[in-house]
Amino acid sequence: MSAHLVNTPIGSGGGNNSSRDVESLLACFHDDDAFKYRAYTYTYLLLFPVSFVCNIGALVVFFLQSSRRSSASCVVMMNLALSDGSFALTLPLRLAYYFRGGVWDFPDWLCRLCVYGFYVNLYTSILFLTLLSMLRWLAVARPLQHRTLATPTRSLLVCLGVWLFVAVASAPFLTNGVTNRSGFRRCFEPSSPSSWGRVLILNYVAFALGFLLPFLTIIVCYSRIVRRLTARSDLQLHGSSPSSAARRCSRRRSVHLVTMVTATFLLCFLPYHVIRSLHLHAVCGGWNCEVTVALQRAVVVTLCLAASNSVVNPLLYYYSTRTFRDKLRDAQSSLLINRGGSIRSGLALVRRRNTWTPGGS
Template identity: 75%
Template sequence: MNELLKTTAVNTSSNTTVNGSTFHCSHRDDDFKYRAYTFTYLLVFPVAFLCNVGALLIFFCSRRRSASCVVMINLAISDGSFSLTLPLRLAYYIGGGEWYFPDWLCRLCVYGFYVNLYSSILLLTLLSLLRWMAVVQPLRHRTLATPTRTLLVCLGIWVFVGVASAPFLAHGVKLRGGVLRCFEPSTTSSWYRVLVLNYVGLVLGFLLPFFTIIACYSSIIRRLTASSGPLGGHQTSSCTRSRRRSVHLVTMVTATFLLSFLPYHVIRSVHLHAVCGRWSCGLTHTLQRAVSVTLCMAASNSVVNPLLYYYCTRTFRDRARDAQSTLSSRGGSIRGSVMRRRNTT
């Protein structure tokens, strides 16, 4: 929440006063924050947009659509939609923190970040539950995990995250220092309101899914370890491929949570307590920089998910290779026709 968690304070020597309430210190790390976000979003935007649009094309061209495929389509939609808000953020940060666009676009950018963040977490959790059911309870997986039912669950996740993130639509453009600002709270009391929202997101949007994933993957690892023992020595090639995909999924989703989501939620919570609890200025500034870095890591998740599609879905991998070979053959035929024309002339 660091983009939302920036003070709108007016500096008065070493203290900051907003609406009659005084902060014990002010934040002066806008330059660091803007550089970090600009660098990250310049890298993330083209990669996230192209990879997720390409993933959607491959998924929609696939005739065989499994329950896991439905979840990954929703992940690609979430990440692709988030990437479309990045040019507005880049314009804001490159412009030194001045918002030139309508107020509703500011609210939509703030809202879109949290919808993407928590929809990605919950969809990855659903994907993990489907893989757990496929490995541990394959009969129930065949009967329950149909594409239609999975789509309904995905729609439920969208509705839940959309409604739960609605409070962030209340934060629009604010005037600070004679400049229109976005992604910043308006009053001192807003820090305490955001602290409450932080714990709602922390418990429902991160801790509960994280422990669910840990439980699923512990069960998967136990089952895979048991099936690879002496009694499970005669395994078909399809079972071996399924086990390999399960291991890939376990590794990549766990790494995503540990590298993208865990640091951001931990540092964000500590930083909010530092601000609301009036900790020392040096520690608060350090935590503010740490939140900026971990938020960049969380935003980079939209680039990581396409790797998940490729390494964990055989159909996606085959389609991607087919598309690559098709483009290569077309490129070769175009170059050949150009060379023939040159020779004839």
């Protein structure tokens, strides 16, 4: 759960004391809304244009790579870019909400869709990165099996399975819509205090299946990749034959992928899941208000890091895929050439017009 979804603790017992505890902690949380709104506003202002342009641009480049569309890794990267680009489309609605000081002016279903979209993007990104890591391990350690097993059709079917699994597993977040607080329509806030025991259970299911299991899978894949690469002889790595050059290129791509995916998990996903779990325990356990608010601020910061995975992933495409870099450079060169041709045509037209002016004849 994000910080803006965890604002209400569960009382340990019934009666007036529990109600007073809930009300006092609600007041404590909402007194700190200004920090949350500023953090999300600045983060999403930065993320929206970068994420949208980079991921839509990545999709265009992937579609232009007619030969690469037959690659299993390219199919997975296209799905990853589609997930990040879709998430970027929800950011203007979030920005409008935070610019208004936490007032939701849109329909209830859009509020539910924004909440839902964040978690769908988060866990599809994690699973697609895990799938990329498994494909890279298969290419390095089992190249013959990689050619027969990692076909584009099978990769597409696995990606569709990931979309379906995450979409169904994230469905509980569609129940969180617009609520009324202090006379205003609010989004990204819980509908009732009594639901957070269920939220804590959902958190651990998501932590285990959506983060911990993929992270352990990536660690196993990368440890085997590194062992395989370091086991090769210096003659194989530094030879001058075309096959040696191809192996060096594959090794560089593997190292880039290992570095980028590991950094993404350590910086974007790990802090958010750990702090979110602690914060939910604080909320559900009725911890001290100051401690809980401090954890909520930490969740706000780590959620911003988690959302930033949508701008980190395009770096993965660039640094781990040589044909992506080549196609991007070709597109840039074509754009510059066309722009230069348009400028030259415009200058020539101006010169012709000046030639035919009365004063110039």
